[in-house]
Amino acid sequence: MIFSVRGASDWLWAKLFLLSTVLVLGTLQAAHGQATEETPQQTNDKIQQLATLVRAHPADSPIGSGDLLHIDVFDVPELSRDVRVGDGGDVSYPLVPGKIQAAGLTPFELEGKIEQLLIENGLVSHPQVSVFVKEQNSQPVSVVGAVQHTMVYQVIRPTTLLEVLSAAGGITDDAGSVVVITRPAHADAPRTQAISATDDPDKDQQIITIRLQDLLESGNSVFNIPIYGGDVVSVPRAGIVYVLGFGVSQPGGYVLQSHGEQVTVLKALALAHGLTGFAKADSAVIMRTNPATGNRDQIPVHIKAIENHKTDDVPMKSNDILYIPDSQGLKILAKGAEAALGVGAGIAVYRSAP
Numbered sequence: 001m002i003f004s005v006r007g008a009s010d011w012l013w014a015k016l017f018l019l020s021t022v023l024v025l026g027t028l029q030a031a032h033g034q035a036t037e038e039t040p041q042q043t044n045d046k047i048q049q050l051a052t053l054v055r056a057h058p059a060d061s062p063i064g065s066g067d068l069l070h071i072d073v074f075d076v077p078e079l080s081r082d083v084r085v086g087d088g089g090d091v092s093y094p095l096v097p098g099k100i101q102a103a104g105l106t107p108f109e110l111e112g113k114i115e116q117l118l119i120e121n122g123l124v125s126h127p128q129v130s131v132f133v134k135e136q137n138s139q140p141v142s143v144v145g146a147v148q149h150t151m152v153y154q155v156i157r158p159t160t161l162l163e164v165l166s167a168a169g170g171i172t173d174d175a176g177s178v179v180v181i182t183r184p185a186h187a188d189a190p191r192t193q194a195i196s197a198t199d200d201p202d203k204d205q206q207i208i209t210i211r212l213q214d215l216l217e218s219g220n221s222v223f224n225i226p227i228y229g230g231d232v233v234s235v236p237r238a239g240i241v242y243v244l245g246f247g248v249s250q251p252g253g254y255v256l257q258s259h260g261e262q263v264t265v266l267k268a269l270a271l272a273h274g275l276t277g278f279a280k281a282d283s284a285v286i287m288r289t290n291p292a293t294g295n296r297d298q299i300p301v302h303i304k305a306i307e308n309h310k311t312d313d314v315p316m317k318s319n320d321i322l323y324i325p326d327s328q329g330l331k332i333l334a335k336g337a338e339a340a341l342g343v344g345a346g347i348a349v350y351r352s353a354p
Contacts, residue, residue, distance in 0.1 A: 044170025064138020074128035139229025146175035176238035239318025243272040247279030247324035253349040
């Protein structure tokens with residue numbers, strides 16, 4: 001096929017115009033709040049992407065008790081071996097009297113120390129020593145709570161909060177809106193001042209609280225704090241309320257964004273983008289588990305009366321199901337609460353923007 005340079009230029013400009021239009025429309029859509037919810041999977045994808053972007057370059061971290069080291073002396077295989085750092089932070093090395101203090105030193109610093117000892121004891125005149133940490137057991141970080149995989153993460157280089165969350169597989173559907181880092185006061189880490197941090201002198205620790213929204217959306221690196229050995233990273237669980245039925249625009253589960261937040265029927269309905277045109281608003285019910293019997297009670301809710309200020313808004317509890325039928329949905333409700341639960345088993349769970 002033959003086409004002119006003029007035709008190719010027109011085609012290229014048309015393609016660039018279409019691409020610009022798509023970008024502008026996407027920006028306008030976000031600006032008008034049309035994408036205010038994201039699923040936990042989208043949140044976890046964002047955690048992994050940001051963790052990759054900010055990953056620090058490998059660097060030496062201090063050696064600690066329990067670490068397994070490989071010491072290699074170039075061209076002297078008799079002196080090359082694996083050694084375990086003892087509880088006192090020291091190691092034994094052949095033909096070197098006494099113990100060698102290793103804890104607190106970086107591998108590079110320990111290399112220089114061993115080279116000096118080999119020279120002082122007349123073992124090697126010009127030693128070339130390399131130290132490699134084969135097993136890191138001295139810098140554990142516990143990752144617990146509403147994460148995909150609770151784990152113990154060993155800090156072998158400068159590590160950030162996003163990297164630790166990414167290693168744990170991200171957050172679960174019922175994760176709350178904050179991450180809590182508990183840090184021993186005696187840890188070899190600077191005190192955090194720039195974000196929400198409190199000291200607990202009774203327990204000799206510092207507690208750092210970071211909102212997930214700040215960590216993922218602000219773009220401010222101050223929230224992606226360094227994580228040190230001895231830290232406990234916890235993602236507290238939050239409750240979920242469910243809005244189901246053919247009378248609601250976007251059925252789903254909605255994570256409560258902070259502990260103690262009071263979610264009412266109208267707030268839950270707003271998260272679900274309101275009623276459809278065929279909703280039976282005054283036939284809505286809240287399905288709530290009865291702690292005494294284990295069965296689900298049905299609490300009638302008159303949404304129109306609430307909207308018209310004729311009755312008070314109804315508070316909801318974690319795991320409540322607000323079911324709003326339409327003219328056809330009444331038939332489903334007649335089959336009992338289990339029918340609604342069956343519909344809700346595969347629904348998406350959303351994390352609404354604060």
